[in-house]
Amino acid sequence: MSSEDRELSPPVFFEGYTVIEYLALLYPQLPRRSLQALFADGKVRSGGLPVSPRARLGDLEQLSLVGGV
Numbered sequence: 001m002s003s004e005d006r007e008l009s010p011p012v013f014f015e016g017y018t019v020i021e022y023l024a025l026l027y028p029q030l031p032r033r034s035l036q037a038l039f040a041d042g043k044v045r046s047g048g049l050p051v052s053p054r055a056r057l058g059d060l061e062q063l064s065l066v067g068g069v
Contacts, residue, residue: 004068005066005068006068007062007063007064008063008065009062009063010063016056016057018053018055018057019057019060019063020039020054023035023038023044035053036053038065039053041067043067044065045066047061047062
C-alpha cells in the first residue's frame with residue numbers, strides 16, 4: 001500500500017450499508033459523481049479486487065481505498 005492508500009474499517013452497525021453510502025458518510029464534501037468515479041477507476045477494493053458501489057459492507061471481508069480520493 002502506498003501512502004495514499006487507506007484501509008477502511010467500517011463499524012459493525014454499518015454492515016447493511018452499501019459501499020457508496022458508507023463513502024458518502026466518510027467524505028461528505030464529495031459529490032456522488034466524484035464517489036462514483038472512484039469505483040470506475042477501480043480505487044475502491046476488497047481483497048485487492050475492485051468492488052461494486054452497490055456491494056453491502058457486511059458481505060466484504062475488508063475494504064480499502066487505493067490511490068487516495
